[in-house]
Amino acid sequence: MPTANTARTLPPAISHDGYIRLSLRHLDELPFIHLDSAFDPEILEELQARTIPACHAGYSEWISNTDPAISIGWSWFVHADSRRILPAPEAVRSNVMLVDARGYDLGPAETSMMFATWIATREWTPAVQDVLDSTHEH
Amino acid sequence: MQTISGTSQDFSPEFAHAVAQYRHRIFIERLGWQLPVENGEERDQFDRPDTVYVIARDGAGAICGCARLLPTTRPYLLGDVFPNLMGGAPVPQEDGVWELSRFAVASIDAAPSAADAARNTRTLLAAAIRAAAAHGARRLITVSPLGIERLLHRMGVHAHRAGPPVLVDGKPVFACWIEIDAQTVEALGIEALPADARGDRETVDVVSGAHADAAGASLN
Numbered sequence A: 001m002p003t004a005n006t007a008r009t010l011p012p013a014i015s016h017d018g019y020i021r022l023s024l025r026h027l028d029e030l031p032f033i034h035l036d037s038a039f040d041p042e043i044l045e046e047l048q049a050r051t052i053p054a055c056h057a058g059y060s061e062w063i064s065n066t067d068p069a070i071s072i073g074w075s076w077f078v079h080a081d082s083r084r085i086l087p088a089p090e091a092v093r094s095n096v097m098l099v100d101a102r103g104y105d106l107g108p109a110e111t112s113m114m115f116a117t118w119i120a121t122r123e124w125t126p127a128v129q130d131v132l133d134s135t136h137e138h
Numbered sequence B: 001m002q003t004i005s006g007t008s009q010d011f012s013p014e015f016a017h018a019v020a021q022y023r024h025r026i027f028i029e030r031l032g033w034q035l036p037v038e039n040g041e042e043r044d045q046f047d048r049p050d051t052v053y054v055i056a057r058d059g060a061g062a063i064c065g066c067a068r069l070l071p072t073t074r075p076y077l078l079g080d081v082f083p084n085l086m087g088g089a090p091v092p093q094e095d096g097v098w099e100l101s102r103f104a105v106a107s108i109d110a111a112p113s114a115a116d117a118a119r120n121t122r123t124l125l126a127a128a129i130r131a132a133a134a135h136g137a138r139r140l141i142t143v144s145p146l147g148i149e150r151l152l153h154r155m156g157v158h159a160h161r162a163g164p165p166v167l168v169d170g171k172p173v174f175a176c177w178i179e180i181d182a183q184t185v186e187a188l189g190i191e192a193l194p195a196d197a198r199g200d201r202e203t204v205d206v207v208s209g210a211h212a213d214a215a216g217a218s219l220n
Helices: A004-009 A024-029 A041-049 A108-120 A125-135 B013-030 B077-081 B114-134 B146-155 B182-187
Strands: A020-023 A032-039 A054-064 A071-079 A085-087 A096-099 B002-007 B052-057 B063-071 B097-105 B139-145 B159-161 B166-168 B171-179
Touching: A020 A024, A024 A096, A024 A108, A032 A071, A032 A125, A041 A054, A041 A071, A041 B146, A054 A125, A071 A108, A071 A125, A071 B146, A085 A125, A096 A108, B002 B114, B013 B052, B013 B063, B013 B097, B052 B114, B063 B114, B077 B097, B077 B139, B097 B114, B114 B139, B114 B146, B139 B146, B146 B159, B146 B171, B171 B182
Parallel strands: A020 A096, B097 B139
Antiparallel strands: A032 A054, A054 A071, A071 A085, B002 B052, B052 B063, B063 B097, B139 B171, B159 B171, B166 B171
């Protein structure tokens, strides 16, 4: 099995189980394209049911500019008080299995948690702001 | 809620008709999907004699949920209609992979509480996985809207994307893998998989403990 260091130099590939395996460091180096962001009333309802102070909510989808493409999506919401655009407190969804420095799977749960770090380094809120501005509601 | 599974040949004509009518009420009338319709029934080319159905009924015997299972070794929805959702990977065609489709948990005449709806969703999904496993499935593949993906993750099911979502009728849909593994079995409180499904996999005996919190789940 390639280690995370050797895997870093290899392009992403689809494993037998459908996951694309790579390290967070490798993921950080890949260019991503905004695929789609939109309001989603179901997400807003789900968040408000958990007493999260959301006044707007939706999803944001991104893909890597690679072949095969890495797909990452998450829910977002606008905080009712601060009006900040924030990632929703739930699993980040993807076709990725992150691996550690030795190349071993981190597992689905930790992969999703690690994506929080990845999202924090990305300029994704402008894409959502465009959605908000398009309805003149924000 | 009780569940039963079988092919159309296992059901009476009246029951099969009731299932098709239920699918019409949910997928055509309520969700507005553009699907083939005949005489108030929703059926398509994948409703074959070998298609496996998992049907849920409430205490009064009314249908309140359905799921459809197809082997990927024969024509199925993702393989025939949505191969582009695989993100460049070939569509699965193997005995251990079955497709889950037409999954819905919704009463026609009643409005269950969110807690009941969540529990019913979990029950039906568990029954569908048991039925698939009884036919040798080790994994499921589905064509789903994003809401189903969130639901599966909240339930703790081991689910992951096959590729990027694609807009279909203006809504993003994607191909979703559901692993029939210890994580999924535990999340759904499945006490033991059927004997036919064990193969070289350990029998899993678990106690229900996971929590689901969504209502009205449905997927293609």
